[in-house]
Structures are given as C-alpha cells and as structure tokens.
Amino acid sequence: VALPHDAPAKRQVSQLRDSYDFIIAGAGTSGLTVADRLSEAFPTKSVLVVEYGTVEYAPGVFDPPEKVWSGSGHLASSFNFQSLPIPDVLNKTALTFGGKVVGGSSAINGMFADRGSRYDYDAWAELQTGSPEFDGLKSSDKWTWEGLYPFFKKSITFTAPPVAVAEKQRYTWNATNFGGGTTPIYLSFPEFQWGDHHVLREAWRDMGIWVNRDCAGGDKDGICWVPNSQHPVTARRSYSGLGHYADVKDSRKNYDLLVKHQVTRVVYPGGNPRAGPPLVEIRSLDNTTSQLFNLTATADVIISAGVFHTPAILQRSGIGPAPFLRKVGIPVVIDLPGVGSNLQDHSGPRLMWNYTTPGNFSPQPDDLLNPAFLADALAGFNETPARGPYTLAMSNSAIYMPLPNMTIEYFPILDKIRRISAAANGSSEHAARYLSPDQRSDPTLVSGYQHQLAVIADFLANPKAPCLETAFTTGFTLSMMLLHPLSRGTVRLDPKDHLQMPLLDYRSASNPVDFDLHIVHTNYLRRLIQTPTMQQYGTMEVLPGANVTTDAQILDFVKDQMVFSYMHACCTAAMLPRSKGGVVGPDLKVHGAKGLRVVDASVFPMLLSGHLSMTAYTVGEKAADIIVRQWKREWGKNDQ
Numbered sequence: 001v002a003l004p005h006d007a008p009a010k011r012q013v014s015q016l017r018d019s020y021d022f023i024i025a026g027a028g029t030s031g032l033t034v035a036d037r038l039s040e041a042f043p044t045k046s047v048l049v050v051e052y053g054t055v056e057y058a059p060g061v062f063d064p065p066e067k068v069w070s071g072s073g074h075l076a077s078s079f080n081f082q083s084l085p086i087p088d089v090l091n092k093t094a095l096t097f098g099g100k101v102v103g104g105s106s107a108i109n110g111m112f113a114d115r116g117s118r119y120d121y122d123a124w125a126e127l128q129t130g131s132p133e134f135d136g137l138k139s140s141d142k143w144t145w146e147g148l149y150p151f152f153k154k155s156i157t158f159t160a161p162p163v164a165v166a167e168k169q170r171y172t173w174n175a176t177n178f179g180g181g182t183t184p185i186y187l188s189f190p191e192f193q194w195g196d197h198h199v200l201r202e203a204w205r206d207m208g209i210w211v212n213r214d215c216a217g218g219d220k221d222g223i224c225w226v227p228n229s230q231h232p233v234t235a236r237r238s239y240s241g242l243g244h245y246a247d248v249k250d251s252r253k254n255y256d257l258l259v260k261h262q263v264t265r266v267v268y269p270g271g272n273p274r275a276g277p278p279l280v281e282i283r284s285l286d287n288t289t290s291q292l293f294n295l296t297a298t299a300d301v302i303i304s305a306g307v308f309h310t311p312a313i314l315q316r317s318g319i320g321p322a323p324f325l326r327k328v329g330i331p332v333v334i335d336l337p338g339v340g341s342n343l344q345d346h347s348g349p350r351l352m353w354n355y356t357t358p359g360n361f362s363p364q365p366d367d368l369l370n371p372a373f374l375a376d377a378l379a380g381f382n383e384t385p386a387r388g389p390y391t392l393a394m395s396n397s398a399i400y401m402p403l404p405n406m407t408i409e410y411f412p413i414l415d416k417i418r419r420i421s422a423a424a425n426g427s428s429e430h431a432a433r434y435l436s437p438d439q440r441s442d443p444t445l446v447s448g449y450q451h452q453l454a455v456i457a458d459f460l461a462n463p464k465a466p467c468l469e470t471a472f473t474t475g476f477t478l479s480m481m482l483l484h485p486l487s488r489g490t491v492r493l494d495p496k497d498h499l500q501m502p503l504l505d506y507r508s509a510s511n512p513v514d515f516d517l518h519i520v521h522t523n524y525l526r527r528l529i530q531t532p533t534m535q536q537y538g539t540m541e542v543l544p545g546a547n548v549t550t551d552a553q554i555l556d557f558v559k560d561q562m563v564f565s566y567m568h569a570c571c572t573a574a575m576l577p578r579s580k581g582g583v584v585g586p587d588l589k590v591h592g593a594k595g596l597r598v599v600d601a602s603v604f605p606m607l608l609s610g611h612l613s614m615t616a617y618t619v620g621e622k623a624a625d626i627i628v629r630q631w632k633r634e635w636g637k638n639d640q
C-alpha cells in the first residue's frame with residue numbers, strides 16, 4: 001500500500017503542462033475516481049486535478065496515537081462550516097465539515113461503507129422523468145439501482161473476513177453483491193467489536209426487528225452489517241487519495257495533481273457558454289495575493305469540489321439563479337436556478353440511556369485507560385493482520401426502519417405530504433411555501449420540489465424502503481437519522497467575499513412534516529429501553545427522559561437535541577431536467593453549457609438511505625464510464 005504523503009504532487013503553476021485534455025476541480029471522492037478512470041482509458045491524453053488542500057496522511061476514525069475512544073478521531077484537514085441560524089429550530093446553527101485534503105471527505109469520514117436502498121436510486125430515476133434526455137436513455141444508462149449496481153461493484157474491492165472472525169462477530173454478507181471489483185478502495189469487516197455491540201443487536205431483535213443477512217444488494221431494511229472502508233489486513237483507512245491517486249500515480253505519466261490551489265471559477269470567453277470547454281481560473285493558496293491563472297482544457301472541465309464548493313464555483317462563474325447573481329454583481333452566463341438549491345442532509349436527535357445493573361460489556365472504551373489493555377491495543381494495530389480496538393472505526397451495524405414498520409398511524413403523515421405536493425397554486429399548502437423566499441417564484445424549483453414530495457410519500461408508504469437509520473456506536477447512545485427529509489436549504493456565495501466559504505442556509509424542519517417524522521422515530525426507538533435484553537441491565541432512559549411523554553414534549557426534545565448534519569449533505573447541483581430545477585443532465589453536463597460537467601455528491605437528485613461515500617464513488621465510476629464512451633466515439637479508436 002502506497003503512503004499518500006509519498007505521492008508526488010505539483011504545487012506551482014509553472015510545473016504544469018501548457019494545456020490538458022481534462023481538468024478536474026477537486027481531488028475528492030468522486031473527482032479522483034474520475035481522474036483515475038480517464039487517465040487509465042486515455043494514456044495519450046492528459047488529466048489535471050486541481051485541489052484546494054494538500055497531500056496528507058489520513059488516519060482512520062480511531063487510530064493510534066489516540067488513547068481515548070472518541071468516535072471521530074484525529075482527522076486530516078477539513079473545511080468547517082457553521083450554517084446560518086435555523087429559524088424553525090430555535091435559531092440554532094448546523095455544524096458540518098468537508099475534507100480539505102487529497103482524498104476529500106473520503107479522507108476524513110466515518111468509514112461506514114454502505115449503499116442506499118434500491119428504492120433511493122429508483123426514486124432518482126423517477127424524478128428524472130419528463131424530459132427527452134432522461135426518458136430516452138436505455139435501461140443500463142439510467143440512474144436507477146440496476147443502472148448503478150455494476151458501478152457499485154466496480155468501485156470497491158471487498159475482502160471477506162477470516163472464518164474465525166466471521167464466526168466470532170457473527171458477520172453475514174452476500175459476496176455476489178461485492179464481488180468483481182479490483183479497485184483499491186478496500187472494504188472489510190473489522191476483527192474487533194466493543195462489548196455492548198451484541199447486547200444492542202439482541203435488543204433490536206427483541207423489538208421485533210428482523211436480521212437482514214446482506215444489505216448491499218439494494219434490499220436495505222432491518223438489522224444490517226455494514227463493512228468499513230479500510231484495508232482488510234492493516235485496517236488502515238482506504239480512501240480515494242490512495243486508491244485513485246497514490247496507488248496508480250507511478251504508472252500514469254498523463255495524470256497530474258496540483259495542490260494548494262483554489263479553482264475560483266470557469267470562464268467562457270465572450271460569456272458564451274456554447275463556446276466551451278471554458279478556461280479554469282485558479283489561484284495559489286500559498287500566496288493569496290498572487291495573480292489568477294487560466295488553465296486550458298481541450299475536452300472537458302469537471303467540477304468535483306463537493307456539495308458546498310461546487311455550487312460556489314458555478315455561481316462565481318455566472319452559472320446560477322440570475323436574480324441572486326445580479327444582486328451580488330456577477331454577470332449572468334446561464335440562468336440556472338437549481339445551482340445551490342435542493343440542499344439536504346440527514347438530521348435527528350439522539351436516544352441516550354444508562355445501565356443501573358451493569359452487565360459484562362467488556363471490552364469497553366474505558367478499558368483503554370488500563371495500561372496493559374492499551375499496550376496490547378497499540379501492539380495489535382501493528383500486527384499482520386491487525387487486531388484489537390484500533391481495527392474498528394466507529395460503527396459497522398445499523399437498523400434501517402421503514403415508516404409502516406414503526407407506526408400504524410402513518411397515513412396522516414402521507415396525506416399531509418401528498419396534499420402539499422398536489423396543492424394548487426395560491427393554496428396555503430402549496431409546496432412553494434416551504435422553499436426559501438428567493439425560490440418560491442421559480443416554477444422549475446417548485447415543480448421539482450412538488451415531484452420530490454410525491455416521490456417521498458410513495459417511498460414512505462413502502463414497507464421495504466427505510467425512513468430511519470440508527471447506527472450502533474458504543475457509549476449508550478443512538479442517533480435517530482431522518483433519511484428522507486422534506487426540508488430544502490440553499491448554498492450561496494458570501495456577498496461580502498465571493499472567494500471565501502459559501503453561506504449555508506440549512507432550513508432544517510422548514511417543512512414541519514420533518515418534525516412529525518422525528519416524533520415517530522423517537523416514540524419508536526425509545527421502545528428499545530423496555531426490551532427484555534435492556535431491562536436485565538436495569539436500563540434507564542436519559543434522553544428524551546421519563547418526563548417527556550406527549551408529542552408536544554417530544555417535539556421540544558427534538559428541537560433541543562437536534563443534530564442538523566450527520567455529514568451527509570448533498571444534491572446542490574442536482575441531476576434532473578432543467579424544468580425541475582436540475583443543473584446537470586444524464587451525462588453530467590451542465591444544462592446549457594459546453595465542455596462543463598459536475599461529478600460529485602452535488603448531483604444526487606435526492607438524499608438516500610445511507611451514508612454517501614459509496615454512492616459518491618459509484619457516481620464517479622458511472623460518470624467516468626459515460627465520459628470515456630463519449631470521447632472514445634469522438635476521438636476514434638486509434639487515438640486511445
């Protein structure tokens with residue numbers, strides 16, 4: 001395994017070629033996937049990736065020298081965002097992050113390597129209907145579960161655990177759903193579990209939740225095991241900075257990486273978006289007073305700067321909602337209202353408890369305070385294969401619960417959503433009312449949002465499509481993640497300084513149906529406390545707490561304890577028809593622009609029933625396949 005900090009990178013514009021065939025903005029999860037595939041497919045063509053951060057060592061979520069388990073670990077460099085105040089939730093602010101390093105967020109994330117449910121991706125395709133460019137796709141080219149499944153497999157290499165480990169931890173999986181991939185993005189099951197893990201899995205079963213032997217094949221409901229993105233032998237973090245750069249760089253003379261540079265915008269000479277590909281304007285971050293440089297791509301410019309910076313680059317380029325661009329003094333190149341709209345993230349409060357009759361939950365994180373246990377843990381991490389607590393990231397099992405399985409009273413919620421989705425213009429329930437004030441008058445955004453609400457209502461009615469995720473982490477607490485929020489936020493340039501971090505308006509629970517769902521989740525999950533397994537340890541609820549009983553009290557609890565971002569923001573440059581507020585088409589090309597594509601989590605049309613990295617890799621793989629096919633046709637076979 002190559003070490004990421006050994007990988008060569010360029011740091012000055014003077015080290016670059018005169019021009020490149022492909023230029024990619026952002027060396028993150030999707031961006032490096034695309035760069036790897038393009039440089040592999042076209043050895044005589046050149047690929048440049050421009051990255052804001054630099055090449056760093058990216059430790060796992062819990063790696064030495066850490067001596068106290070925190071569940072977040074010492075991370076590589078990140079962008080730290082604080083959102084604007086959230087009026088519907090006590091004017092609190094959301095905290096969220098993004099990787100600022102080669103590897104992007106795959107270098108700092110929780111290493112929970114799951115896929116969404118088949119219904120998520122089929123919902124994407126449903127939202128994409130109604131325009132010829134999407135409707136005309138053959139089925140393998142569609143952005144459905146079936147259309148993505150081969151790329152999920154291609155994007156990773158899964159290694160089954162040794163039999164003894166599988167038996168000890170009772171891991172189950174279906175190799176068919178993982179097999180075939182040889183890409184060095186490694187997925188594996190850790191050797192170690194904290195002692196309370198199997199207690200909780202038992203308690204989930206007491207609740208009547210079924211065990212799903214494999215959740216990577218699209219059927220994602222019940223109790224799931226989830227692999228971690230880590231090497232099967234060393235248990236070190238596996239991420240795009242390694243698998244799609246350091247591991248392949250030596251054999252790719254046509255693949256360059258420029259670090260410590262910000263892509264500020266793309267420039268269409270004469271402001272004509274049909275005369276592409278555009279120039280890529282960058283500035284050095286070693287010397288921010290230095291001049292701006294323009295780089296030339298002959299084939300495509302691909303923006304992969306992540307869910308917050310991708311819309312910022314587009315807006316600085318004059319591609320975005322025209323009224324906003326005019327307000328902040330940017331000449332409009334393409335009026336595209338969807339740029340920076342449709343922001344979604346997983347949110348929810350946490351359930352907490354104490355055991356009054358402690359059981360034998362050994363080993364527990366506190367054991368690390370014992371010098372002998374710690375010494376063995378540190379030694380185990382350097383053995384081959386690695387063993388012990390440092391092989392476990394944060395979590396690798398979770399429950400995925402459909403709404404009809406959590407409450408029999410879900411019809412009123414569906415009714416509410418459907419009423420909002422179908423309400424006529426002018427009605428007090430009309431969907432527009434739930435969008436931010438600057439978006440309500442845009443018919444494309446409203447129509448796209450109406451369709452999303454209708455799709456979410458169908459999704460929530462489906463007894464196989466999950467609505468709640470609760471992932472195990474040690475420490476007597478469980479997060480109640482709302483998988484398909486109805487609220488939508490925005491990302492906008494900071495009018496005071498366009499080059500700085502964009503402003504995030506999370507607008508959590510601006511559609512109050514999200515509160516209804518949080519209440520269902522809380523009522524449902526607190527039943528865990530009363531299960532025989534938990535009661536044998538005298539379990540007492542700490543949060544919400546015994547005195548919180550009515551829905552009104554639970555609502556107050558939700559507002560008080562809400563985590564606004566589980567670090568799964570998406571969808572701010574959605575792959576949807578323009579008539580539904582979309583930003584890119586099925587080939588990832590920005591609507592109305594030539595030679596400009598977006599490939600990262602921004603293009604997801606809607607949030608999914610899982611964490612995002614595996615889908616970000618997969619979108620990168622499918623996008624690369626589309627781009628390679630298009631340019632192979634264009635350049636002819638002899639040129640490859």
Ligand SMILES: Cc1cc2nc3c(=O)[nH]c(=O)nc-3n(C[C@H](O)[C@H](O)[C@H](O)COP(=O)(O)OP(=O)(O)OC[C@H]3O[C@@H](n4cnc5c(N)ncnc54)[C@H](O)[C@@H]3O)c2cc1C
Nearest residue numbers: 026028029030052104105109110111112263309601611613
């Ligand atoms: C703290 C955290 C924990 C998470 N935990 C999990 C998890 O456990 N499991 C999971 O599946 N998902 C998790 N996620 C989500 C997942 O990792 C991300 O959604 C996914 O990796 C995003 O990929 P991306 O390609 O869209 O963007 P990124 O991987 O974030 O890449 C964007 C890249 O663009 C660069 N960039 C930004 N602006 C510019 C610019 N102007 N010029 C040049 N470069 C720029 C950035 O530095 C970055 O390298 C987590 C995310 C975070 C932040």
